[in-house]
Amino acid sequence: MKIMNDTRNARSRGRSLATVVAMMSALLLLFGPAQLFAQDEPGGVRGQVVEAATGTPLAGAQVLVEGTTRGTMTNRDGQFRIGELRPGTYTVQVRSLGYRTVQQEVRVLPESFTDMELALRVSAVPLDEVVATGQPGPVARREIATSIATIDTRELETAPVNSLSELLQGRAPGVTVMPSGGMPGQGSRIVLRGLGSLQRITQPVIYVDGIRIDNSADTFMDQSSFGGHAWVGLDDITPEDIERIEIVRGASAANLYGTEAAAGVMQIFTKQGQEGIQQFYLRSEAGFADTPRDWWDVGGHSARVDDFYDQYVSTGMQHRQHVSVRGAVDRFNYYASGSYRNVEGVIPNTGLMHAGFRANMNVSPFQDFIFGVSTGFSRRSMDLPYDGDHQFGFTRSALGAPGGVALHPDTSLMLDVGLAASRYTAGARMEWTPGTRWRHALVLGLDFFTSDNTDLRPFGTPTAPDNAGAKANARRIANTYNLDYQGSYRFDLTPDIRSRTSFGIQGYQREINWNWAYGEGWPAPGLETINVAANDTGNEDRVYTEQVGFFLEEQLGYRDFLYVSIAGRLDGHSAAGANERWQLYPKLGVSYLPSEQGLLPDAFGTVRLRAAYGEAGLHPEEFSALRTLIPVAVVPNIAGGIVPGNLGNPDLAPERSREIELGADVGLLNDRVSFEATYYNQRVNNAIFPVMAIPSHGFIQPQVRNVGGLRAQGFELGADAVLVRRPGLNWSVWTNLALHESEVDEFTDETAIPENIFGSQWIRPGAPVAAFFDENDELIGPAYPTRTLSVGTRMGLPGGLSVRALLDHQSGHYVESNTLRELDMAALAADDPTAIFDTPASAYIFAADFWRLREVVVGYTVPAGLYRALPVQSAELNIGGRNLWRSHDYPGIEVEGSYNPSLQRANQTYFGAPLPRQIVVGLSARFGAVDR
Amino acid sequence: MLRPETMNQGNSIMTAMNPCNDGAPRGGRPRAGRIATAAVAAVTLALGACDLTAPSPAQIEDRDIRDPVILDALLTGAESDYGRGLTQMGGGGVVIAGGVLTDELVHSGSWVGLEGPSWGLAGDHWVEAQSRWAEPSRARFTTEHAVELGRDIIENLIGEDPDADPRIARVTFYAGMAHRTLADNFCNVVYDAGPLLPYTDGYLRAIQHYDDAIYRANRRIQAVQADPELDPAAIETAVAAMENLISAARGAMAQTYLIMATEGMGEEFWDRALQNAALVPTDFVWTFRMISGDRNSNRVPAWTRSRTETTMWQTPFGDWGLDVDKPLEGGDPRVAFDAPVEADGSYVVAHDNRRPAWMQRKYTSVGNNFPLVKGTEMRLIEGEVALVRGDWQTAIDKINEIRRHYNDGAGASWWFTALGPEPLDMVSASSLEEAWHALMKERGIELYLEGRRLSDLRRWQTNPGRDMVPFTVVRRDSGEADPWTDPRISVWLRERGETEIPPHEFCLQVSRDEKASNPNIGG
Known part of the structure; x- marks a missing residue:
C-alpha cells in the first residue's frame, strides 16, 4: 500500500478526461463531415405572424420548420425569414406564449422564398410551450406531468435589478429568494419549496445553457468579519444576457438529475442569434439608491441613530451599460454582448462592480445537425465594511453595541473587506436529428470560477496586533466539467398511441481548491502584501466531486390528450458511502387534457390535469462517508502530522426525497383567465443527520448517518387575468401564491439529539426545519416563510406608455435579531450590566412578515417618427423603482437581511444595511436594418 | 403559468427540435442513428465501470x-x-x-x-x-x-x-x-x-x-x-535530546506522584515525588511547542487579551501581579498584566462592557510555547512534601531558591516579564500555616495559566485541607458570589x-x- 494521493488524483482526472475525449471523438466521427450542402439550391420561407382577433403583429413568436433544426423568432413587426431549406414540402409551426400553436404546410422552391401569413388565437394555458428542464430533451408542456416555472426575461430587460437573484424575486410560486442584506452584491439564498433537508445545504442545481455552474457561497474567510456577506454564483450571470429561465422545484420534477437535485434545478438559457434579424441592442441606465432615516430606526434600541444617519448614510449612485449584437448569416447565427454595472452602497466602503461578456454561436452545416458554442466571462468585485457579529463591525460601532475594544466607527471603516470573483463558462452543444424519429443531443460544459477575498487592516489600524496591520487573503477556485447526452426515439405504436423512448447519460466532475494566507505586522505604512509581513501563515485544501447518472424514460401519448410516462435514473455519486454508491430514482407521471378530448364545454377553454410521483437525491457532504485521518499543520523542523478525522460510514446513502405532485392548469373565459395550481407532498425518510461519535473513542467529529426524516407539503397557485385587450390598450394582472409547511420526523437513532443551528434555532422532531424555540423549548415558529404572495400588473396604454408593478409578501416565519440584543446589552450595561440577562432570548425573535413594493416600471416607446432617419429599429425610455415601499412590524434594520447565508438554515440578523430604495432611468434602443 | 413575462421564447437550438415531428419527412440517416445509439451505449457501459472514488489530497484514509x-x-x-x-x-x-x-x-x-x-x-x-x-x-x-x-x-x-x-x-x-x-x-x-x-x-x-x-x-x-557509524557530535546530540526527555518525564512523574500522594493513593508516593523532582535541575524547562498556525497556536492570548473574554480583575493574581502600566506600584512580574485606562482614568472595559480588562502578559502571542515541566516547580514539590512532613522552613527555603533563581537572571525564560522590575522579595514564615499559604501562593504564581490550578485546588481540599484552600469567588462589585443573579446560569440551576x-x-x-x-x- 502506498499513499499516493497525487497519483490517484492524476489517474482519476486523466481517466475522466480521456473518457470525454473518446466520447467526443466517437461522436464526431459518427456525425462526421457528412453532407454539408444541399444537392439543390436552397430556398426559404418568410412571412408575418399576427394575432387572429386584432390583426396585431406578434413579436417574439417562435417559428419552427418541423423535421429540421431551422427556426427563428419574429421581429417587432411580426416578420420572420428562414432560409437554407432544401426544396420540398414542410410544416411550419408557430408558437407564442399565450396563444395556440398553429401549423401550416408550405412548399419551398429552389432559390426563392415562399410567403406566409399566420394568425394565432389567444390561449391562456401554454400547452405547446417547449421546456427542457427536468425532461429528456425539449418536450411540450402538455406532455409533462409536473409543474415547471418558466420566466421569460424579455420584458425584464428594463427591470431595476442589479443581479439575477433580484430578478427572480416574486416571479414564480414556490421560488423564495431571501437576500442577506442591503449592501451591493450581497448574495441571496434561493429556496425551492422550503428547506428540504435537515443538514445539507439545499440550493438548487444551476445550469447555464447546459453548463453546470458552481453556486457555492463559501468565501473561505471568517464570515463574521464580512458580516455574513456571502457569494452567490448565480449573480455572476448578467441578467441582460438571459432569455429564459426554467425552474423545477421538487423531486417529482427533478428526478432526472438524480443525487443532486432534491432541492430543485434551475436552467438559464441565454440569448442566441436569430435568423432574419441583425440587430444591435443598447441599454444605458443610471440611478440612485437611498434609505429613509426610519429604516435605520432599530425600534428605539439605539440613541445614536440620528447621528449615525447624518454622518454615515448617504445616497448611492449606480449605472448600468449593456450592448449586444445578434443576427445570422447563412447557416451561422450569433449573439455577443458586453455589460458593465457599478453600484454604490448607502453606507461608506460599500460598492459593487460587475462586468461581463458573452458570445454564443451556432452553425448548422446541414439541415438536421447543429453545432453551437457558448462562452461567457464575468468579473465581480464588492467592497464591504466589517459588519455582522464582528466586534469591530461598522454598524455595531456606530449604533453603540459593545465591542471587545471601544471602537469608533471611523476606525472600523479603516478595515477593508473585498470580495472579487471571475467566472468563465464555455460549452459546446451538438444536436442531430436524423430523420423524424431520432434525436441526439450532447452538451459538454466547463465552468471556471475563481474568487479572491481579502480582509485588510492597514498599518496603523488600532485593531491590528501592535497597530502594525494584518491581512487575510483567501482564494477559492472551482472548476466544473459536465457532460450531458440525451437521445430519444419516437414512433407510432398505433395510429392513436405514440411512443417516445428517451435515454441518456449525465455527469460532472468538480475540483475545488482553497488557498488562504494570513500575515500580520508590517514594518511601515503602505505595505499590504502578506509576503512582507513579520509573521505569516497559510493553508490549503482541495476537494473533488464526481457524479454520473443514466436515465431511461418511456412515454406513451394517446391522441394528444393523455400522456403517461415512467422513468428511472441510476445515479452514482462520489460522496455516498461505498455500500450506497449507486441509487435508483424512479418516476411516474400522467398528464391528461380533457379539454383536448372534447369532453368539456367550450367556455372552459383549456384544462390539463397532472399527477406525478418522483424521487430525487441529495448527496452527503464530500468524504463524510470515509474514515479518514486529517493532515495537520507542520510543526517546525518536524514533518506534518495526521490525526483522527472522520469516523466514516460506508452505509451513508444520499438523502432520498419522495414527492407526489397533483396539479391542474386551467384557462377560462375564452382564455382570458388562467391559473396553474399544484399540490405537493414530500417525504425524506433517510435524512442525513450528525450523530455524536463517542468522544472517548478518539474520533470526535460527529458521524453522519441517515437517521433523520422530514415531511412537507404545500400548495402553489399562479393565476393570470387579462382584464383589457384592445388595440393599443391592454391590462393584465397576475399573482403567485405558495403555502408550505414542514415537520422534522423522529430520529431513528436514539443517540441523535436536536441540533442547535444558531441562536434559538433548532432541528427538533415535531417542528419545522430550523424552527425557533424559546427558553423552555417551546416552539415559536419556522424560520422560513410558510406563505409567499406576489401580485403584479402590466398595462399597455395608448401613446406607447406601459406600466408594470410587482408587490411581494412573505409571512408565517420568524427572525432572530442579534442586532437588538447587542444594542440592549450596551444600553443596559451602564446601569446594570446583568440586566440583559433578565431578558429572555425569545424577546429578540420577531415575526418576519412583510410587504414590499418590489418594482414599479413606467415605460415609453419612442415614436418611430422621431428616429426614422436613424438606423434605429425601436427605442424605449423608462423609469423604474425598486423596494420603494415596505411594511413590517420587525423593529430591526432589515427583516429580509439574514446574517451569514452560509448558515443556510439560519434566519438571523446581525446589523447590516436595509435593502435600499432604488430609482433608475434608462434608455433601450435597437439598431440595425431589417433584412427583407 | 401564463404571464407576459413567462413566455417561452427559447433559443433556436434547444427548441428547434420539434417534439411533434409529424411533418414531411426530410430524408435522414436512420442507420446512422442506430450506430450513434450503439456508440453511446458502449461509452455508457464503459463509464458505468468507474467507481466514482473521488481523490482527496487533503485527507488520508x-x-x-x-x-x-x-x-x-x-x-x-x-x-x-x-x-x-x-x-x-x-x-x-x-x-x-x-x-x-x-x-x-x-x-x-x-x-x-x-x-x-x-x-x-x-x-x-x-x-x-x-x-x-x-x-x-x-x-x-x-x-x-x-x-x-x-x-x-x-x-x-x-x-x-x-x-x-x-x-x-x-x-x-x-x-x-x-x-x-x-x-x-x-x-x-x-x-x-x-x-x-x-x-x-x-x-x-x-x-x-x-x-x-x-x-x-x-x-x-x-x-x-x-552505533559505530555515528560520529561523536551526532551521538552527543541524540543523547542530549533523550536526556532532556528523561528529565521531562521525571518531572512529570514528580508532578503526578505529588498529586497521587495528596489524593491519598499511597504514602510511598511522597517519596517518589521527591526522588523524581531531585533529578530535575531548577533551570530545566520543557515546553509544548506552539506555532503560529491554526492548529497548535496558543489561544490563551485570544481569550485573555484580544477578545477580553476573561480578565484578571478581581482575582488574587490581579492583586499579586505587576500592572505594567503602573510599575511603580510593584507586583510579581510572573503574573504581569496590562490594564489600559480611558482618558478619564477609568479602566477600559472588557467584552462584556462591564468588567475592567486586565489582560495577562504571560502569553502575548499565538506562538508562545506552553510550559509543561519546569525545574522551578520541582523545588515547589520538594517544599510541599516538606510541609506535609511538618518541615515548613525547608518549604520557605525552596520558595526563596526559586526567587533567587529568577533574580540571578539564570534561567530567565520567556514568561518572566523582564520589564525592569524590582527583584523578587524573599518570603518568610513563622508557622506551618503561614508556610502553607506562602507555598500555595507561590505555586499559583509560578504555574499561572499552565492548566495546573484546578488540580491543585482540588487536591488541597484533602491536604492541607479544605479550610486552607486559598480560594474565594468574587464576581460582583459587592463581593457576592451568587450565580442566581445571572439568568443564563439560574435557568440551568x-x-x-x-x-x-x-x-x-x-x-x-x-x-x-x-x-x-x-x-x-x-x-
Whole structure:
C-alpha cells in the first residue's frame, strides 16, 4: 500500500478526461463531415405572424420548420425569414406564449422564398410551450406531468435589478429568494419549496445553457468579519444576457438529475442569434439608491441613530451599460454582448462592480445537425465594511453595541473587506436529428470560477496586533466539467398511441481548491502584501466531486390528450458511502387534457390535469462517508502530522426525497383567465443527520448517518387575468401564491439529539426545519416563510406608455435579531450590566412578515417618427423603482437581511444595511436594418 | 403559468427540435442513428465501470496509514493533538476553562460556556463543554494509538527495535501528558467508550507512560552510543535530546506522584515525588511547542487579551501581579498584566462592557510555547512534601531558591516579564500555616495559566485541607458570589433542581455528548 494521493488524483482526472475525449471523438466521427450542402439550391420561407382577433403583429413568436433544426423568432413587426431549406414540402409551426400553436404546410422552391401569413388565437394555458428542464430533451408542456416555472426575461430587460437573484424575486410560486442584506452584491439564498433537508445545504442545481455552474457561497474567510456577506454564483450571470429561465422545484420534477437535485434545478438559457434579424441592442441606465432615516430606526434600541444617519448614510449612485449584437448569416447565427454595472452602497466602503461578456454561436452545416458554442466571462468585485457579529463591525460601532475594544466607527471603516470573483463558462452543444424519429443531443460544459477575498487592516489600524496591520487573503477556485447526452426515439405504436423512448447519460466532475494566507505586522505604512509581513501563515485544501447518472424514460401519448410516462435514473455519486454508491430514482407521471378530448364545454377553454410521483437525491457532504485521518499543520523542523478525522460510514446513502405532485392548469373565459395550481407532498425518510461519535473513542467529529426524516407539503397557485385587450390598450394582472409547511420526523437513532443551528434555532422532531424555540423549548415558529404572495400588473396604454408593478409578501416565519440584543446589552450595561440577562432570548425573535413594493416600471416607446432617419429599429425610455415601499412590524434594520447565508438554515440578523430604495432611468434602443 | 413575462421564447437550438415531428419527412440517416445509439451505449457501459472514488489530497484514509512513510506524520500528529487540547477548543481549552473555574481568571465576555465555570459551575451541557472534553479525549487516543501503531510499523515493517526509536519515546511521554490533561481537569476519565472511572485512574496510566518513555529514551541512548557509524557530535546530540526527555518525564512523574500522594493513593508516593523532582535541575524547562498556525497556536492570548473574554480583575493574581502600566506600584512580574485606562482614568472595559480588562502578559502571542515541566516547580514539590512532613522552613527555603533563581537572571525564560522590575522579595514564615499559604501562593504564581490550578485546588481540599484552600469567588462589585443573579446560569440551576447556591466545583464535567452516546455510561 502506498499513499499516493497525487497519483490517484492524476489517474482519476486523466481517466475522466480521456473518457470525454473518446466520447467526443466517437461522436464526431459518427456525425462526421457528412453532407454539408444541399444537392439543390436552397430556398426559404418568410412571412408575418399576427394575432387572429386584432390583426396585431406578434413579436417574439417562435417559428419552427418541423423535421429540421431551422427556426427563428419574429421581429417587432411580426416578420420572420428562414432560409437554407432544401426544396420540398414542410410544416411550419408557430408558437407564442399565450396563444395556440398553429401549423401550416408550405412548399419551398429552389432559390426563392415562399410567403406566409399566420394568425394565432389567444390561449391562456401554454400547452405547446417547449421546456427542457427536468425532461429528456425539449418536450411540450402538455406532455409533462409536473409543474415547471418558466420566466421569460424579455420584458425584464428594463427591470431595476442589479443581479439575477433580484430578478427572480416574486416571479414564480414556490421560488423564495431571501437576500442577506442591503449592501451591493450581497448574495441571496434561493429556496425551492422550503428547506428540504435537515443538514445539507439545499440550493438548487444551476445550469447555464447546459453548463453546470458552481453556486457555492463559501468565501473561505471568517464570515463574521464580512458580516455574513456571502457569494452567490448565480449573480455572476448578467441578467441582460438571459432569455429564459426554467425552474423545477421538487423531486417529482427533478428526478432526472438524480443525487443532486432534491432541492430543485434551475436552467438559464441565454440569448442566441436569430435568423432574419441583425440587430444591435443598447441599454444605458443610471440611478440612485437611498434609505429613509426610519429604516435605520432599530425600534428605539439605539440613541445614536440620528447621528449615525447624518454622518454615515448617504445616497448611492449606480449605472448600468449593456450592448449586444445578434443576427445570422447563412447557416451561422450569433449573439455577443458586453455589460458593465457599478453600484454604490448607502453606507461608506460599500460598492459593487460587475462586468461581463458573452458570445454564443451556432452553425448548422446541414439541415438536421447543429453545432453551437457558448462562452461567457464575468468579473465581480464588492467592497464591504466589517459588519455582522464582528466586534469591530461598522454598524455595531456606530449604533453603540459593545465591542471587545471601544471602537469608533471611523476606525472600523479603516478595515477593508473585498470580495472579487471571475467566472468563465464555455460549452459546446451538438444536436442531430436524423430523420423524424431520432434525436441526439450532447452538451459538454466547463465552468471556471475563481474568487479572491481579502480582509485588510492597514498599518496603523488600532485593531491590528501592535497597530502594525494584518491581512487575510483567501482564494477559492472551482472548476466544473459536465457532460450531458440525451437521445430519444419516437414512433407510432398505433395510429392513436405514440411512443417516445428517451435515454441518456449525465455527469460532472468538480475540483475545488482553497488557498488562504494570513500575515500580520508590517514594518511601515503602505505595505499590504502578506509576503512582507513579520509573521505569516497559510493553508490549503482541495476537494473533488464526481457524479454520473443514466436515465431511461418511456412515454406513451394517446391522441394528444393523455400522456403517461415512467422513468428511472441510476445515479452514482462520489460522496455516498461505498455500500450506497449507486441509487435508483424512479418516476411516474400522467398528464391528461380533457379539454383536448372534447369532453368539456367550450367556455372552459383549456384544462390539463397532472399527477406525478418522483424521487430525487441529495448527496452527503464530500468524504463524510470515509474514515479518514486529517493532515495537520507542520510543526517546525518536524514533518506534518495526521490525526483522527472522520469516523466514516460506508452505509451513508444520499438523502432520498419522495414527492407526489397533483396539479391542474386551467384557462377560462375564452382564455382570458388562467391559473396553474399544484399540490405537493414530500417525504425524506433517510435524512442525513450528525450523530455524536463517542468522544472517548478518539474520533470526535460527529458521524453522519441517515437517521433523520422530514415531511412537507404545500400548495402553489399562479393565476393570470387579462382584464383589457384592445388595440393599443391592454391590462393584465397576475399573482403567485405558495403555502408550505414542514415537520422534522423522529430520529431513528436514539443517540441523535436536536441540533442547535444558531441562536434559538433548532432541528427538533415535531417542528419545522430550523424552527425557533424559546427558553423552555417551546416552539415559536419556522424560520422560513410558510406563505409567499406576489401580485403584479402590466398595462399597455395608448401613446406607447406601459406600466408594470410587482408587490411581494412573505409571512408565517420568524427572525432572530442579534442586532437588538447587542444594542440592549450596551444600553443596559451602564446601569446594570446583568440586566440583559433578565431578558429572555425569545424577546429578540420577531415575526418576519412583510410587504414590499418590489418594482414599479413606467415605460415609453419612442415614436418611430422621431428616429426614422436613424438606423434605429425601436427605442424605449423608462423609469423604474425598486423596494420603494415596505411594511413590517420587525423593529430591526432589515427583516429580509439574514446574517451569514452560509448558515443556510439560519434566519438571523446581525446589523447590516436595509435593502435600499432604488430609482433608475434608462434608455433601450435597437439598431440595425431589417433584412427583407 | 401564463404571464407576459413567462413566455417561452427559447433559443433556436434547444427548441428547434420539434417534439411533434409529424411533418414531411426530410430524408435522414436512420442507420446512422442506430450506430450513434450503439456508440453511446458502449461509452455508457464503459463509464458505468468507474467507481466514482473521488481523490482527496487533503485527507488520508484509514486503510492507508500502516505504512512506514506515514510514521513521522503519525507521531507528529499525535503530539500536535495533545497540544490542541490545552488551549484551542471550547473557549480556550482546559487552560481557560480551568482558569475561570478557579481564581486565575474572571469571565468578562458573552460566552455562556465560560460564564458558568466562572460562577463555579462546571456543567456538562454547554457547547464549549463538549469540545473541552472531546479534544483531550482524542489526544489520549491519538497518542496511544500512535505509539501502538508506530511500534508495529517499526518492528514488523521496518524490522528495527521500536523501543529504541526516539520518536516513540517522545510520543509515549505525550501519551502520559494526555492522561494528565484528563485527570487534572475532569471529575472522571473515560477510555474507549468504557465506563466512568475516577480521575485518579488517569494518574496511574500517566505514570506508566512516563516510565515507558524513560525506558525507551534510555534504550535510545544505549543504541546510539553503541552505533559505530555515528560520529561523536551526532551521538552527543541524540543523547542530549533523550536526556532532556528523561528529565521531562521525571518531572512529570514528580508532578503526578505529588498529586497521587495528596489524593491519598499511597504514602510511598511522597517519596517518589521527591526522588523524581531531585533529578530535575531548577533551570530545566520543557515546553509544548506552539506555532503560529491554526492548529497548535496558543489561544490563551485570544481569550485573555484580544477578545477580553476573561480578565484578571478581581482575582488574587490581579492583586499579586505587576500592572505594567503602573510599575511603580510593584507586583510579581510572573503574573504581569496590562490594564489600559480611558482618558478619564477609568479602566477600559472588557467584552462584556462591564468588567475592567486586565489582560495577562504571560502569553502575548499565538506562538508562545506552553510550559509543561519546569525545574522551578520541582523545588515547589520538594517544599510541599516538606510541609506535609511538618518541615515548613525547608518549604520557605525552596520558595526563596526559586526567587533567587529568577533574580540571578539564570534561567530567565520567556514568561518572566523582564520589564525592569524590582527583584523578587524573599518570603518568610513563622508557622506551618503561614508556610502553607506562602507555598500555595507561590505555586499559583509560578504555574499561572499552565492548566495546573484546578488540580491543585482540588487536591488541597484533602491536604492541607479544605479550610486552607486559598480560594474565594468574587464576581460582583459587592463581593457576592451568587450565580442566581445571572439568568443564563439560574435557568440551568433550576433545570438541575438546585435551590441554593451550589458548592463551587473543582473539576470539569465529562461532556454530555459522552454521557449520551456512551452505552457504558447510560447513553
